[in-house]
Amino acid sequence: MTSTDGGVHNLQSMQEYNEALSKPGVMIIDCFATWCGPCKVIAPRVVDMSHSHPSARFYKIDVDELPELAQQLGVKAMPTFYVFKDGQKKGNVVGANENALKALVVKELGA
Structure with a gap:
């Protein structure tokens, strides 16, 4: 990693x-x-979120490098964000929707 x-x-x-x-x-x-324009646009915002929510763990997967994981998760468009809590999928956001992602993260952190 x-x-x-x-x-x-x-x-x-x-x-x-x-x-x-x-x-x-x-x-x-x-x-x-890597070829996804919206992915490049939201990437710095995800980094910002990782700093503002240090109790959450943030990860990235390149769907072209791990197609079996992308398929297992059900990725149909990029970017897609998945939020898990204690190993259970709690929700996802499709597209570079920063506000929706923040809302889901905050909801699951209970903040």
Whole structure:
């Protein structure tokens, strides 16, 4: 698992995903593609969120590098964000909708 900016980490294998999912607490996954314009636009906002919500864990997966995980998650468009709490999927946001993502993160953190 490599760190990108600040509190966002790249998941590079199914094993890393499963390990991250097994940890307690709130986990956000940003499913992106390097060729996706909206993904590039929202990426700095996700980094900002990782700093403003340090109790949550933020991860990214490149759907072209981990197509089996993207398929397992049900990614149909990029970016898609998934929020998990204690290993259970709590919701998702399709598209670069910063406000919807913030609202879901805050809801699951109970803040």
